[in-house]
Amino acid sequence: MTRRRTASPNADNPRIRAERTLIGLEFGTAAAALGGGILLAVRPDGAFLHADPHVLRRTPFTDWRLPGLLLAAGCGGGYLATGILQLRRHRSARPLGVAAGLSLIGLEAWETAYVEFQPLEAVFAVVGAAVAVLALRVPTGRPALRLPTGTSPG
Template sequence: MTARPDASRSLRRALAALLIFVGIGGIAGGIGLVSDPSGAAVGMSTDALRGSPFPDYRVPGLVLLLVNGVGSIAAGVLALRRPRLGPRVGLAFGGVLIAWIAIQVAIIGLIHWLQPAYLGLGTLECVLALALLPVPTRPEDPAARARRPAALRLVLVLLGFLGLTALGGGIEMLVYPHGSPYVPAAWLDGLPLVDSWRVPGLILGGGLGLGSLLVGYGLLRRPRWRWLDGLERRTRHHGSWLGTMLLGAGLVAWIGVELVLIPERSAIEALYAAIGVALVLLPWAPSVRQHLEPRRS
């Protein structure tokens, strides 16, 4: 399946605009940090750098200026002028932006709404870039068509892991609605609208847990679900393709709510955030898109 030329042009322009927008922000932020390494000019303090290899913001500012700033603008120009090279460069810079935010949160913590916003922009850059990559021709050999690509096998592993662990976590919340060693009752103080773990447990176990296992089954067996025919005609992929991305976005949102409302931090949050981003991105891999094209009757 090849995207229509007008659709490809629109995607390419959107990718270029996004890269240039991020680049302008990177240049502005980088200049602010390099000109005032204390961070005061951009509302930051070197206290956040304790435990990091940097005494001030000069080096991070240079990286921000040159890579996420100038580099991102150059990538945006390439996305417009070099249709074949542009998506690959855009994918690389989207990955760099995701890594930049991940490293930033690991060192200084989640201190500003712009961090998750730019994580979303980096993810969107990767999605647009992957959508512009050509999908290989569907093989004629039935055995080759049935063979699952490596990216799809990785998605299945991630969904299986997420499904089992989220289902287990949800069951624990339902069995111990007023707290347990893993989900203390004290954390409920920061949660609005609920006074027990029942509702979060239903969302975690039912939505992310059972939902992941159901979508994983859909990817594995590709059953014909007639109630999804309209959706599949629109997306031109099996319904589990979109389901995987929705689960990834839901997982990222779940972790975001945790970061805002629950005081304690854990490396497990970073792991699940990475899984969420991967579940949003991997369905756009050309090999996965080809494999999940609707079967011809």
């Protein structure tokens, strides 16, 4: 018996592509936030990420430890949970996805106003907008999304 790669029958469905893009953005954002937050918490002087503690002067923080923990837990954990719920097509995935996207836009706006502007903040604001829009576009309440294995008997 040979196995060959075949395209998923839903591969051309725009809603399935949108859902996969949404899940990728959610898990990618979770990974970036968890990784960055942990690195900031481990080295609160910002050395791992070349983050100067001096930019925190207009914030309540004196070093990067608490902002790193908040980033890892809040953004990283939130996006991880949202991605898992979207993968399972849970009924609360849509409102959580919209909330996660809008929260990320708000976080980046706050950072720009109180810390300093960096181009990566604009990128993550766009990611937040994409997550919010895609979350509204993707239907929920259906059976869990089955990711293709890439092989089929035959």
